[in-house]
Amino acid sequence: MNENLPVVDVAKIRMAINAEAPLTITTYTLPHRMELYMNAVLTTFFKELHQEYMIQYLIYCQNELVTNAKKANTKRIYFKEKNLDINKLSDYEEGMKTFKSDTLGNISFYLAKQKEAGLYVKLVLQVKNGMILMEVDNNSELTYFEFKRIHDKLCRAQQYTSVEDTINQVLDDSEGAGLGLVIMILMLRKLGMSEDNFNTFCENGVTKTQILLPMNKEFANEVSVISKELEKTINDLPQFPRNIIKLRGMLDNPDSNISDIAMLISQDVSITGEILKLANSSAFGLSNKCGNVTDAVKLIGFDGIKKLLFYLGSAQVLSKLPGNAEILWLHAYRVAFISYNIAKNYFPSDKELVGDSYVCGLMHDMGRILFEGIHPSYLEKVKDICSKKGIDINIFEKLLSGVNHAELGARIAEKWNFPQEIVDVVRYHHTPSAAPEASAVLVKIIFLADIMVHYISQEIDYYQIDKDILAYFKFSSQKQFDEVIEKLKSGYDSITF
DSSP: OOOOOOOOOHHHHHHHHHHTOOEEEEESSOOHHHHHHHHHHHHHHHHHTTOGGGHHHHHHHHHHHHHHHHHHHHHHHHHHHTTOOTTSHHHHHHHHHHHHHHHHTTHHHHHHHHHHHTOOEEEEEEEETTEEEEEEEESSOOOHHHHHHHHHHHHHHTTOSSHHHHHHHHOOTTTSOHHHHHHHHHHHHHTTOOGGGEEEEEETTEEEEEEEEEOOHHHHHHHHHHHHHHHHHHHHSOOOOHHHHHHHHHHHOTTOOHHHHHHHHHTOHHHHHHHHHHHTSTTTOOSSOOOOHHHHHHHHOHHHHHHHHHHHHHHHHHTTSSSOOHHHHHHHHHHHHHHHHHHHHHOTTOHHHHHHHHHHHHHTTHHHHHHHHOOHHHHHHHHHHHHHHTOOHHHHHHHHTTTTHHHHHHHHHHHTTOOHHHHHHHHHTTOGGGSOGGGHHHHHHHHHHHHHHHHHTTSSOGGGSOHHHHHHTTOOSHHHHHHHHHHHHHHHTTOOO
């Protein structure tokens, strides 16, 4: 059977998982081919998370929820056509007597009206903070009677232990959803969960039904075993280069002067190049090119130079690892550029935050760069450990693709005694809501900059960006967001590595 289904974009699903961004699919009429496509996306999503055991149960739940959402939209059109008030009990009871038979006999008419009215059904999939969200939305707000009916079914579901016990007692012909809802709860129990993992509520005129799923404990344990093995590579990393340590010591000495520091910087070609590159970048907006190290040190400042050294030392060590990390370093430079501009525009009076944003933008993906450079012989050793412990090699491959890179990056930063704000950015740049209060603003800046780089590269869509972050930075529309992106791109496009 060829349903001419849209192609499932596996790369986009992986990107969403890595960024902990939502994936959404919206439909107005929910044709069968769209339902199959939603199933295919859900299947790929849970396979990428190595949660295959959930798939068949959740496909049933998904199909039930999107069908119920479509019926809720159809019901609004039906009641409007019959001149009935859906929020009035007597009208509701009268309309429900004939809703099912009338709409089934003329469903094309009602679906066309739904689309015309802009009534949609939306599937949302997202992984965040170790939990998986499956959500179905429709922009028809629940009536009191519908909400009460759902609540009653959830309460009654507690009485049953199997589908067989349920069928003869629960089937509600007028609504058509009673049995399906109870079976969903029974399926959640088979996954080790309960009705507590299920929630229906209304928000701004939209009905949202959510199933919140914890990651498989076995999977988490296997990730932990592999992560510990990979973390051993951190202990094998050398300390910071001596020239960097010496320069940092001089910067910490209150008796040091600019000329001595500039002289020491000038003795290292790579440090000189990076400092002049920063001084002449669009971040500082100089009208005339800076070609003098002393002038660059004055411009950037002692504290700025000191923070930049954390990046330069890391780059010197990590760039010696095997592998090809140029793309990741280019990404880091782009994030640094945007994060600096965000900080400068939103927090212009906080000079330390503005300076930190650039360096932290450079450092945020240290873990991914380490993954890229792990020696092949060491990878074989870890694979062998996976085999001996019976751990699926796919989990190892997912870790290497960067799914768990933030924690390893933070461990590197801790090994090298980085300032806490850099450690926090590296650790929480995908989960800003979990960041400590002291570094929360900086983490949000880096998170937004990272998202903007992926957005410019068309790797994510606007709808996938965290709504709380957009609100924090006062973005109210995609048009406004795109206008800011356009202003940034003139300097962004000139960045090279």
